[in-house]
Amino acid sequence: MLRIAAAVLILLGLVVVGWQLRRPQAPAPTPTTAAAPAPAAPTGPAAPSFDVVRVDQQGNTVIAGRAAPGAAITILDNGKPLGTVTADHQGAFVFLPASPLAVGSHDITLSAVLPNGPTLTSTQSAEVSVPANGGQVLTVLSGPNGSQVLSGQGPAAGALALGAVDYDTKGHAIFAGTAPAGATVSLHLGNTLLGTAKADESGHWHIAAPTPAAPGMLVVTGETASGSILPPVTQPFAPEALAQAFANGQVIIVPGDNLWLIARHIYGNGLMYTLIYTANSSQIHDPNLIFPGQTFVLPKPKG
Structure with a gap:
């Protein structure tokens, strides 16, 4: 964030004594009126x-x-x-x-x-998947700050964790996760700082950064509002994995993946996770429970 400091000019009046009578009086400066600040642009209702x-x-x-x-x-x-x-x-x-x-x-x-x-x-x-077998409901909130897993998968609010990685149309990766409310969170990829954020009152944070070109290990560190250091969390990151996965016809699950996010990245619509679930039903007993290392077929949608 750029901080622009405004310089304040203080005009000092000079008091001159002992003017010679023959010295002409300097004309008083014409007073100037400072331009009124432009009115702030009105903001409409949210x-x-x-x-x-x-x-x-x-x-x-x-x-x-x-x-x-x-x-x-x-x-x-x-x-x-x-x-x-x-x-x-x-x-x-x-x-x-x-x-x-x-x-x-x-x-x-x-x-x-x-x-x-x-x-x-x-x-x-809010994308909600209610399973037929009475299993845990998957709820994902999607918006300008990326996707946030509310239930079914992902970390619990209050724990320092990286919950999801999403992408916008401007080449940014949006990292979302959890931490104690008010905690300051820093996210590194290897030795490179991607950004910092403060967890909101519900215990969630997000950081947007240019999508890294190379894979690496993400490291999430945090400090609570009272100054306590939180144990760091690490997670592998492979930006090209899903881009290549569709061409290869399969995806290998890594920590942090869930079917909804994979479908959103691959098909452009998280609700199409059912395509992946149906094609891999022999491996997936509960769409809310997938595990790192599993390999799933990625069917091409009809039409």
């Missing part, structure tokens, strides 16, 4: 966002988030309205669907109609 997406093994769901105060929030499931709730005077909302989510995949999104009429759409989406 688009609706998720705070909590919690789904149990029976599909019972709690969705909470934030929007403009008084906005009417519509929750959509695979593009169809699941229900509507109004944000309170602080912009918070909580929604409990009348019925449990059905077995299968759900793409949960938000839109908000503001009190003065405009409609805003969330930049986030």
Whole structure:
């Protein structure tokens, strides 16, 4: 971050005594009026966002988030309205669907109609997979800051860990993970610092950096808000693995992988993880449980 320091000029008045009568009086300087600062660009109300997406093994769901105060929030499931709730005077909302989510995949999104009429759409989406066998539900929150595994896989909030690596359209890798709330987290690839971040109050952090060109070992270090040093966490990183995997027709699972993220990288849509699951059902007994070292076939989608 560049910090621009402004220099402050202090004008010192000179008091001159003993002027000679024949010396002409210097004209007083014409006063100048400082230009008024440009008004700050108005910022509009924020688009609706998720705070909590919690789904149990029976599909019972709690969705909470934030929007403009008084906005009417519509929750959509695979593009169809699941229900509507109004944000309170602080912009918070909580929604409990009348019925449990059905077995299968759900793409949960938000839109908000503001009190003065405009409609805003969330930049986030929550992908939920409810398994048929009563197994653990996989919930992944996706947005501008990458993908965050909320349940089913990934580390628990409060533990120093790297949970997911995602990619944007500008050549950046977005590393997301967990740590104690308020902890300062640093991420290195070998001896190269990729970035630092502070864990938010929910115990999550993210760091965006140019996608490294070469594989290596990621090292996550952290220091709590009280100054305690957290044990470092390491994880292998191979940026070209998924790019080459589709051409090779298979992928080798490494720590941090899950079917949803692989499908998003390979097919452009996390919900297409079912293609990988179906093609490798003899190896995958639970789509939420895959293990480093497993090799999965990557089928090409029809059409």
